[in-house]
Amino acid sequence: MSNNTAQKQPELVQLLTPEGELRRHPDYPIDISAEEMRGLYRDLVLVRRVDTEAVALQRQGELGLWASLLGQEAAQIGSGRALRPGDMAFPSYREHGVAWCRGIRPRQLLSMFRGVSNGGWDPHEYGFHLYSIVIASQTLHATGYAMGVQRDGALGADGTAVICYFGDGATSQGDTSEAFNFAAVNNAPVVFFCQNNQWAISEPPERQARVPLYRRAAGFGFPGVRIDGNDVLASLAVTRAALQHAREGQGPMLIEAFTYRMGAHTTNDDPSRYRVSAELEEWRSKDPIERVRTHLTNEGIADDAFFAEVDAEAESIGERVRRECRELPDPDPLDIFHEVYAEPNGHIDRQRADFADYLASFEDADAEGVR
Amino acid sequence: MTTNLTIGKAINAGLRRAMESDPKVLVMGEDVGKLGGVFRITDQLYKDFGADRVIDTPLAESGIIGTAIGLALRGYRPVCEIQFDGFFFPAANQTFTQLAKVRRRSAGAVTVPVVLRIPYGGGIGAVEHHSESPEAYFAHTAGLRVVTVANAVDAYWMIQQAIASDDPVVFFEPKRRYYDKADVDTTADLGSAAPMHTARVARPGQDATLLAYGPMVKTALQAAQADTEHDIEVIDLRSLAPVDYDTITESVRRTGRLVIAHEAPVSHGVGAEIAARVTESCFYHLEAPVIRVGAFDTPYPQSRLEEHYLPDLDRVLDGVDRAFTF
Numbered sequence: 001m002s003n004n005t006a007q008k009q010p011e012l013v014q015l016l017t018p019e020g021e022l023r024r025h026p027d028y029p030i031d032i033s034a035e036e037m038r039g040l041y042r043d044l045v046l047v048r049r050v051d052t053e054a055v056a057l058q059r060q061g062e063l064g065l066w067a068s069l070l071g072q073e074a075a076q077i078g079s080g081r082a083l084r085p086g087d088m089a090f091p092s093y094r095e096h097g098v099a100w101c102r103g104i105r106p107r108q109l110l111s112m113f114r115g116v117s118n119g120g121w122d123p124h125e126y127g128f129h130l131y132s133i134v135i136a137s138q139t140l141h142a143t144g145y146a147m148g149v150q151r152d153g154a155l156g157a158d159g160t161a162v163i164c165y166f167g168d169g170a171t172s173q174g175d176t177s178e179a180f181n182f183a184a185v186n187n188a189p190v191v192f193f194c195q196n197n198q199w200a201i202s203e204p205p206e207r208q209a210r211v212p213l214y215r216r217a218a219g220f221g222f223p224g225v226r227i228d229g230n231d232v233l234a235s236l237a238v239t240r241a242a243l244q245h246a247r248e249g250q251g252p253m254l255i256e257a258f259t260y261r262m263g264a265h266t267t268n269d270d271p272s273r274y275r276v277s278a279e280l281e282e283w284r285s286k287d288p289i290e291r292v293r294t295h296l297t298n299e300g301i302a303d304d305a306f307f308a309e310v311d312a313e314a315e316s317i318g319e320r321v322r323r324e325c326r327e328l329p330d331p332d333p334l335d336i337f338h339e340v341y342a343e344p345n346g347h348i349d350r351q352r353a354d355f356a357d358y359l360a361s362f363e364d365a366d367a368e369g370v371r
Numbered sequence: 372m373t374t375n376l377t378i379g380k381a382i383n384a385g386l387r388r389a390m391e392s393d394p395k396v397l398v399m400g401e402d403v404g405k406l407g408g409v410f411r412i413t414d415q416l417y418k419d420f421g422a423d424r425v426i427d428t429p430l431a432e433s434g435i436i437g438t439a440i441g442l443a444l445r446g447y448r449p450v451c452e453i454q455f456d457g458f459f460f461p462a463a464n465q466t467f468t469q470l471a472k473v474r475r476r477s478a479g480a481v482t483v484p485v486v487l488r489i490p491y492g493g494g495i496g497a498v499e500h501h502s503e504s505p506e507a508y509f510a511h512t513a514g515l516r517v518v519t520v521a522n523a524v525d526a527y528w529m530i531q532q533a534i535a536s537d538d539p540v541v542f543f544e545p546k547r548r549y550y551d552k553a554d555v556d557t558t559a560d561l562g563s564a565a566p567m568h569t570a571r572v573a574r575p576g577q578d579a580t581l582l583a584y585g586p587m588v589k590t591a592l593q594a595a596q597a598d599t600e601h602d603i604e605v606i607d608l609r610s611l612a613p614v615d616y617d618t619i620t621e622s623v624r625r626t627g628r629l630v631i632a633h634e635a636p637v638s639h640g641v642g643a644e645i646a647a648r649v650t651e652s653c654f655y656h657l658e659a660p661v662i663r664v665g666a667f668d669t670p671y672p673q674s675r676l677e678e679h680y681l682p683d684l685d686r687v688l689d690g691v692d693r694a695f696t697f
Contacts, residue, residue, distance in 0.1 A: 118472075122480035123444070130476055134468045140434055141469070144441020144449075151397075151423055151447070174461075178434035185429060339479035340513055342537035346568070347613035 010212055012226040012258050015233035018286045020294030022233075030237040034301040040232050041296060042310050043077045044289045047097040049314035050106045053321045054096075054113070058267040062325050063113045067094045071230070071262030074288030075195050077101060078235025079257070082243055083163065085127065088149075090142035090164045093131040094195075098165060102128035106317070107324040116328050136173035139164050139192070143179045146188035146246075155189060161247040162190040163239070169200025171216065172208050180220040180252070189246035191239065192217075192254045195229060197261035202274040214256035222252045229259030230288040260286075333359060372558045379549040381523035382412050382488075384557060385530035386450065390420055396534055397442065399426040400435055400452030400488075408452055410490060410549060432462035436487065440470055443483040448534055456491040457500025463508075470539045471514030486533045487541045491519075492586045492634050493681050494547035496674045503671050504635035506585075509541045510612040510644075517612040518567055519543035521588035523553035525571075525609060528564035536567065543611075545586035570615040572622065576604030579628035579694055582619065582645065584608035587632045587682070594632075594687040603691065611641050619645065620652050627658035628694040632687050637665040659697035664690035 015023055015030055051069050058066040069076060076097025083089060089098055096109055103126055111120040112131060119130040132138035142164035154160040170176050171194060183190050196213055198205060205213075217224030223245075227234040235257060242253040260283040264271050296302035337352040376384060390396045398413055398420075404427035407414035417425040428435050432453060439449035453459045459466075466487070473481050493502030509517045516538050520526045526544075533540035565571065574592055578601040583591035588607045595603035604622055608614065623629045629649055631642035646661035664682045672680050682690075 117478065118476040119478060119480075123477065124480065129444070130473070130481075134464060137437065137465065137469050140437025140465065141441040141444060143434075144438030144443075145445045146441070147438060148442045148445025148447050151442075152445070174431075175433055175437060175465075178429070178431045178437065181429050181431070182434050182438050339475050339477075341516070342474060342479075342482055342484075345613055347616075 010214075010226060012228050013234045013238055014228040014231050015237060016231045016291055016295060018230070018291050020291045020298055022295070025237075028234070028237040028241055030233055032233065037292070037296060038302055038306060040077060040081065040236070041289070041292045041302070042313070043081070043097070043100065044073045044232065044292060045310050045314050046317055047073055047077065047100045048289065049318050050100070050321055051096060053318045054106075054110060055263070055267060057110070057322065057325050058113070063110060063267075064115045065113050065266050065268060067266045068263035069094050069096050071260045071283065071288070072195055072197055073097050074232035075229040075235050075257035075259050078232040079163065079193055079239040079255075082236050082239035083127070084161075084243075086160050087243065088127050088129070088142075088145055088160070088162045090129045090138040090145070090162070091131055092135075092138065092165050092167060092170070093133050094167070095131075095165050099128060102126045104128055106321045107328060110321070110325045111328055114325060114328055116331055136166055136170040136175040136179075139166055139170070139176050139179035140182070142190050143183045143186075143188055146183065146190035147186050149189055150186070155247060155249040157248060159247040160189070161243040162188075163193055163243065164190060165193050165195065167200065168194065168196040168198070168205055168208055168213060169203065170194070171213050180216065180254070183252040184220040184222050187249070187251040189249065190252050191242040191246055192252060193239065194254065194256045195259055196256050197259050199261050199265065199271070199275065201265040201269060202271075212256070214254055217254035222254065224254035224256065226256045226258055229257030230286045230291075232288060232292060373554040373556045375552055376523045376527065376555045377550045377552050378520065378523045378526045378545065379410060379412055381526035381553075381555055382530050382544065383414055383416075384555075385527045386413065386416060387419075388557075389450075389531050389534040390416065390424065393448065393534075395446060396448045396450065397424050397426060398450050398452070399428050399439060401428060401430055401454050403427060403452050409454055410546065412488070412544070413452065432458060432460075433465050436462040436465040436470060436485070439485045440465065440473065440483055443485050444481060448484045448486075450486040450488060450534060453487060453489045455501045456489055456503040456505055459489060459505065466509075466515075467512050471512050474538075475514060482537050483539055484534070484537050485539045486530075487539070488530075488544060489541065490544045490546040490549075492545050492547055493671060493677050494586070496677070498674070499671065502674070502677065504633065504666070506543055506611055507635060507640050510641055514539065515612060516540045516567070516610070517543070518610050519545065519585035520609070521545065521548070521573075521585055521607050522551065524555050527555045527557065528561065529567055529609070531561050532564065532567040535561065543585055548586050548589060551589065568610045568613055568615060570609055570618040571607045572604060572618070573607040574603070574605040576602040576626065578602045578626055579630060579691060580604045580606060580619070580622045580626045581630045581632065581687070581691060582606045582608060583632045584611065584641075585634070587634060590682070590684055590687055591632055593684050594691060597684065598688060598691060601691065601695065614645060616648060616652070619649060623649055623653045624656040627656055629657070630662045630664060630687070630690045630694050632664040632682055632690065634681055635665055636668045637663045638668045640665060659694045662690045662694045
């Protein structure tokens with residue numbers, strides 16, 4: 001069953017075409033210096049390199065799992081660079097590019113996928129919450145946090161805004177609808193940034209929704225816009241505008257970044273079972289990095305030396321990621337009991353002590369040569 | 372100075388005092404604003420603290436607890452009212468996968484001092500989903516503290532302790548006892564109250580220990596009174612997670628018998644866990660197996676049958692009698 005009217009693809013905001021040409025948009029003007037443009041290119045290349053290395057590390061058994069961001073670099077770097085230091089981001093589990101923009105080190109991300117931690121960073125230090133694995137759960141946390149920002153009186157031109165990342169699949173969860181509604185009725189300063197990468201593991205958008213996702217917002221009473229998610233400038237400009245809209249007290253906004261998951265859902269997935277390579281080829285021609293490189297070249301704002309320098313930096317980061325991943329220490333067994341509770345809990349303390357004794361009994365046995 | 376308060380009014384007074392002493396304390400839930408909640412537990416708070424601190428939420432339990440987590444991440448102390456026990460379940464994911472775990476996930480970087488207030492238990496002649504005792508689900512979940520109260524004094528202090536705790540606390544309110552009264556010294560310091568995780572000997576005795584919590588404490592005290600043959604000690608558990616085993620084992624080692632009564636179904640319940648642990652730690656002191664008295668392992672029945680379903684005075688006495696047949 002199909003509905004042709006609903007399936008007709010709407011216009012999306014695009015500021016940099018796949019051919020590397022700048023386009024003006026009346027609602028989203030962007031004034032970007034050559035240096036900023038080169039900075040975005042560098043970000044894009046480096047996060048792709050980190051991602052490539054992480055996939056390889058999983059293949060070699062160094063990581064238990066990895067969720068690749070391949071193809072979604074522009075959506076993440078553009079929106080991530082739109083954030084101010086005091087803003088707060090609530091990620092899903094694929095936002096390695098946003099994490100990069102917030103100053104999270106790759107090894108901190110890898111620690112979760114290697115299984116040595118469940119998080120790996122202090123959300124308050126980076127303005128970047130922990131990865132959320134339960135789909136859409138973070139949409140409500142972002143909304144509640146934004147309600148707290150309102151209560152702190154932290155709105156205004158220099159105020160605080162919140163951004164929440166989630167995917168096309170997450171829009172089917174009740175929590176997303178509840179978050180949209182709580183944000184709307186409270187006029188909370190939160191930007192909902194949906195990366196529609198066309199695939200929720202094996203399910204395409206038509207299995208998730210009958211209307212384009214950005215239109216969901218209208219039903220809840222706030223603006224929604226679809227952008228070219230492979231265009232770093234559109235992502236930057238539209239997110240910047242939405243964050244400003246939020247921080248000035250005008251309420252939530254939904255951005256649907258129309259992009260494509262070029263890799264598998266995770267390293268455990270086999271996309272050849274459910275999608276055709278022609279689709280991949282079509283999206284490869286819209287690559288988020290290539291168009292920036294073309295633009296830099298055509299405009300003469302980067303030369304071969306610059307590109308070589310970024311490539312060298314990428315190689316050195318790849319090597320560093322590999323080394324740091326292997327150096328991540330296994331946690332102590334008694335870490336199991338660590339920070340389950342904030343306040344003393346005699347029950348857990350007793351279990352920890354019993355388990356420590358149990359472990360020590362093996363050491364005693366070893367010392368006595370019993371084993 | 373003491374005031375004679377119902378359990379409901381005591382919780383209300385405790386909420387008010389917590390809100391007065393800490394501007395970060397918020398109350399949120401369905402109908403908690405102008406209405407004061409369907410049981411009026413938040414009565415007058417909206418008028419005195421305003422809509423920013425007493426938040427009438429959309430009718431969505433997952434949304435309530437999910438946004439409360441976000442508010443807590445921003446430094447607030449939200450107290451969420453879940454209107455009835457049976458309405459909690461849409462929020463199960465936010466509670467069990469997020470609220471309970473986010474602190475450990477962050478290795479202690481994040482604190483989520485959220486309180487869930489849940490009126491629970493039966494005996495009010497209600498329609499389905501308004502009479503349940505789901506406490507075992509919560510007590511089984513690491514990262515949550517679970518408490519319940521049986522009198523107005525504990526209601527007044529323990530709601531404040533729950534709010535002051537940096538851990539998420541599930542606060543079960545015995546809805547059929549909301550109107551039970553007691554004298555409460557509302558001028559004392561919070562620090563003078565017994566710690567939230569401790570059990571309380573509600574009635575000293577020598578021959579058997581009868582352990583109950585929440586709405587069943589009153590029934591247990593009545594049973595102890597009614598049993599003229601034995602000197603029954605009654606323990607009000609108060610904290611279901613963690614359990615104060617020190618108080619329980621001290622009592623059982625003296626009396627040699629333990630009967631546990633709760634409204635929830637017996638199988639896999641709070642009583643089952645306590646029975647197993649007491650058997651382990653007090654094996655040579657026990658004169659009889661630990662007896663559990665609770666509801667049947669069936670869904671809560673239509674209200675015309677609830678007097679048969681809920682363990683009443685006679686069922687508790689029957690349990691005590693069984694403990695003396697060994």
